[in-house]
Amino acid sequence: xxxxxxxxxxxxxxxxxxxxxxxxxxxxxxxxxxxxxxxxxxxxxxxxxxxxxxxxxxxxxxxxxxxxxxxxxxxxxxxxxxxxxxxxxxxxxxxxxxxxxxxxxxxxxxxxxxxxxxxxxxxxxxxxxxxxxxxxxxxxxxxxx
Numbered sequence: 001x002x003x004x005x006x007x008x009x010x011x012x013x014x015x016x017x018x019x020x021x022x023x024x025x026x027x028x029x030x031x032x033x034x035x036x037x038x039x040x041x042x043x044x045x046x047x048x049x050x051x052x053x054x055x056x057x058x059x060x061x062x063x064x065x066x067x068x069x070x071x072x073x074x075x076x077x078x079x080x081x082x083x084x085x086x087x088x089x090x091x092x093x094x095x096x097x098x099x100x101x102x103x104x105x106x107x108x109x110x111x112x113x114x115x116x117x118x119x120x121x122x123x124x125x126x127x128x129x130x131x132x133x134x135x136x137x138x139x140x141x142x143x144x145x
Contacts, residue, residue: 074116089127104129104133106124106132
């Protein structure tokens with residue numbers, strides 16, 4: 001807020017009135033805040049449960065799981081069949097196109113950078129895979145006291 005001095009006051013002012021610009025800026029800010037989605041897009045994580053120690057003999061365990069494994073050198077395998085990174089998406093699409101169960105597991109080497117695992121997850125999601133599970137090495141859980 002300044003005061004113009006001198007002159008008769010009838011002539012044009014040579015300073016910029018920024019009040020309308022601030023009003024427009026605030027309206028745009030409110031519009032963008034309302035448009036901003038409130039739902040966050042993130043990956044849902046489900047913690048795997050430990051398998052029971054004793055499985056009754058009358059229960060038949062059928063495993064049709066697809067496991068993509070990545071070794072320390074970055075070589076990929078689909079259930080022990082070697083595959084290149086370029087062909088991974090096409091092979092997964094062929095495998096899962098006729099399946100109702102669209103779940104897949106990824107087993108990575110301990111020393112593998114997580115970026116390589118994320119790349120495989122991205123390829124799998126592009127091939128139409130539903131849920132992707134991460135397999136970890138077996139470790140002994142501490143006993144609850």
